Amino acid sequence: MKLGRLNHIGVATPSIEQSIAFYRDVMGAETVHMPFDLPAQGVKVCFVDTPNTQIELIEPLGEDSPIHGFLAKNPAGGQHHVCYEVPDIHEAKTWFEAKGARVLGEPRIGAHGTLIFFVHPRDMGGVLTEIMESPQQGDEH
Numbered sequence: 678m679k680l681g682r683l684n685h686i687g688v689a690t691p692s693i694e695q696s697i698a699f700y701r702d703v704m705g706a707e708t709v710h711m712p713f714d715l716p717a718q719g720v721k722v723c724f725v726d727t728p729n730t731q732i733e734l735i736e737p738l739g740e741d742s743p744i745h746g747f748l749a750k751n752p753a754g755g756q757h758h759v760c761y762e763v764p765d766i767h768e769a770k771t772w773f774e775a776k777g778a779r780v781l782g783e784p785r786i787g788a789h790g791t792l793i794f795f796v797h798p799r800d801m802g803g804v805l806t807e808i809m810e811s812p813q814q815g816d817e818h
């Protein structure tokens with residue numbers, strides 16, 4: 678498997694609205710996409726475009742959100758995960774499992790509408806890593 682494009686950097690926040698204001702007013706973001714809920718993944722999501730990737734702002738959605746634990750430890754939020762693109766999500770899952778890394782659950786639809794999975798941070802040098810099947814050519818990034 679080859680290291681693919683950095684699709685986004687996930688940033689957990691207690692308030693997407695406050696983080697949008699920060700990226701717009703302090704960081705000078707020009708394109709902030711409409712926030713949307715991903716109930717199946719327990720997060721509210723907002724993508725902020727940078728010239729070569731995106732910031733994915735994530736806020737807990739529901740009692741079982743997987744980011745409650747992270748925000749309990751980091752109440753102001755923080756860098757949560759990185760996401761790389763792969764051409765074939767199933768091949769990538771087999772690759773990481775063969776390397777002895779813990780793939781968390783089965784591939785499921787992520788925020789860009791393609792299949793994703795996560796690899797446990799303890800097996801990834803401390804970085805929670807999301808692997809995402811590349812959008813079809815021509816889709817918005």
Ligand SMILES: CC[C@H](C(=O)O)C(=O)SCCNC(=O)CCNC(=O)[C@H](O)C(C)(C)COP(=O)(O)OP(=O)(O)OC[C@H]1O[C@@H](n2cnc3c(N)ncnc32)[C@H](O)[C@@H]1OP(=O)(O)O
Pocket residue numbers: 687715718720733735743744746747756757758760781786787788789793795797798799803804805807
């Ligand atoms: C999918 C929609 C969207 C998209 O892009 O498509 C998203 O990206 S949604 C993102 C939110 N969803 C997830 O994060 C799902 C995967 N995450 C998990 O399953 C958990 O967060 C998990 C298992 C990584 C951590 O579980 P928990 O929060 O309960 O923490 P633990 O105390 O069990 O942590 C164990 C160990 O891992 C360290 N840890 C936890 N979170 C992170 C992190 N974000 N980055 C780095 N390290 C992390 C934690 O400190 C513990 O380390 P230890 O050395 O044992 O103290």
Ligand SMILES: [Co+2]
Pocket residue numbers: 685687733758760807
């Ligand atoms: Co993500």
